[in-house]
Amino acid sequence: MAQFAKPENALKRAEELINVGQKQAALQALHDLITSKRYRAWQKTLERIMFKYVELCVDMRRGRFAKDGLIQYRIVCQQVNVSSLEEVIKHFMQLSTEKAEQARSQSEAMEDALDVEDLEADKRPEDLMLSYVSGEKGKDRSDRELVTPWFKFLWETYRTVLEILRNNSKLEALYAMTAHRAFQFCKQYKRTTEFRRLCEIIRNHLANLNKYRDQRDKPDLTAPESLQLYLDTRVEQLKIATDLELWQEAFRSVEDIHGLMSMVKRSPKPSLMVVYYAKLTEIFWIADSHLYHAYAWLKLFTLQKSYNKNLAQKDLQLIASSVLLAALSVTPYDHKHGASHLELENEKERNLRMSNLIGFNLEPKKDGREVLSRSSLLSELTSKGVMTCVFQEVKDLCNLLENEFLPLDLASKVQPLLAKITKLGGKLSSASSVPEVQLSQYVPALEKLTTFRVLQQVSQVYQSMKIDMLSRMIPFFDFSLWRRFQ
Incomplete structure (x- = not known):
């Protein structure tokens, strides 16, 4: 280990070694100084040394050296000049990003070059052998060898920085910024494996924070600024999860938001709750959980x-119509008929869990007195003023399907209304957080409901009826499967 009387001497020695092409020796010299106990008092020279140190780490892709040096530098300046650590970390991330972008711009086969399932996985011997015996030659292979290592290093950079900054009250703003940049990295390059891992990392950091909340320098989640940073991070996580169509991870992100707010017993701002419920509508639709x-x-x-306050009348009509059509799309009969006791208990527990998430109850209910059901939902629409805001076509459809008794004419009266509803929808001009509304998505479910209502009403009038007649009465339902068993 080299000993230097002054830190300036180590920096000078490192620059001399760099000039003669000995970058590894220069990196080692700076590493020895940074980890030495002789230089634990912060001074401006140490910041310049750290800038040069992270430049060498990035240039040589030495992730472990970078992490070790940054941990030591955090010890030096955390109580004295935390802004210096922030500047060094920002410089580190900027250099890593620039190198990755530079490699990407030099490659003309970007998609192939990043065709790696896991950026943390090591290259297997069989992959190396295959690359030599297969037809992967020339530029394609050189592109892969150029781009992939830099993106692996960039991902490692994000992980390192998050680990260094985690659960520190003085660095929580930088932690949030790093998490947002890591999310955008996953979105831009469609890195689903890394995104799942990133969500788990952040989830564990919060769990540890809650476990050791009484320790010194830990963020105080009851402080509005700290809470908002953690909340914004999880909202961004939810948005990226839905953008990547990782619906299971999106649902876990919803639970993360609910869990965070339950921890501090405080409801988020309405603007954030709009995003929360907008994403829930997407998640539950994909999961076929129409209720x-x-x-x-x-x-x-x-x-x-x-x-x-700026909500346009047409946007309000679209949202209200979505509410009513979504409610009508819920099947009006019990799927759990004949289910076992265990299945019924699991369904009850799931219903209670969803009720807490949708109602955003910060004190979770322990019983199922407020049961989520189609009938209670439809009755609630009237009390909440939904029925007065919907399009006339939607209101007429609801009246036909829920109130009228027209066993022979119901489907023929419903069909033109569905054709009109199909054309309604679009982006909302005054509610940017709400997803694009397309009422046509409910048409298949409404056709099934119409078929069910016709069969229900016909059974009250006739004892038997030919399939051909039913087929003419319900033109949008395929009775071909029934005919096979005649």
């Missing part, structure tokens, strides 16, 4: 009507 999807839309409608 929960409809309840999420109802919450979204209530928020927009109460807090969005």
Whole structure:
């Protein structure tokens, strides 16, 4: 280990070694100084040394050296000049990003070059052998060898920085910024494996913070500024999860937001709750959970009507119509008929869990007295003023399907209304956080409901009926499968 009387001497020696092409020796000299106990008092020279140190680490892709040096430098300046550590870390991330972008710009086969399932996985011997015996030659292979290592290093940079900054009250703003940049990295390059891992990392950091919250320098989540940073990070996580169509991770992100707010017993701002419920509508629709999807839309409608003072009338009609059509799309019969006791208990527990998430109860309910159901939802639409805001076509459709008794003519009266509803929708001009509304997505479910209502009403009038007649009565339902068993 080299000993230097002054830090300036180590920096000078490192520059001399760099000039003669000995970067590894220069890096080692600076590493020895940074980790030495002789230089634990912060001074400006140490900051210049750290800038040169991280430049060498990035240039040589020495991730472990970078992490070791940054941890030591955090010890030096955390209590004296934390802004210096922030500047060094920002410089480190900027250099790593620039190198990755530079490699990407030099490659003409970017998609192939980043065709790696896991950026943390080492190259297997069989992959190396295959690359030599297969037809992967020339530029394609050189592109892969150029780009992939730099993106692996950039991902390692994000992980290193998050680990160094975690659960530190003086560095929480930089932690949030790093998390946002890591999320954007995953979105830009469609890195689903890394995104899942990143969500788990951030989840564990919060769990540890809650576990050791009484320790010194830990963030105080009851402080509005700290809470907002942690909340914004999880909202960004939720947005990216839905953009990447990682629906299971998106649902876990919703639970993360709910869990964070339950921890501090405080409800988020209405603008954030709009994003929360907007994403819930997407998640539940993908999961074919039409009942929960409809309840999420109802919450979204209530928020927009109460807090969005600039909400246009057409946008309000679209949102209200989505609420009503979503409610109608819920099957009006019990899927759990004949289910076992265990299945019924699991369904009850799931219903209670969804009720807490959708209702955003910070004190989770322990019983199922407020049961989520189609009938209670439809009755709630009237009390919340939804029915007065919907398009006339939607209102007429609801009246036909829920109130009228027209066993022979129901489908023929519903069909033109569905054709009109199909054309309604679009982006909302005054509710940017709400997803694009397309009422046509509910048409298949509404056709099934119409078929069910026709069969239900016909069974009250006739004892038997030919399939051909039913087929003419319900033109949008395929009876071909039934005919096979005649």
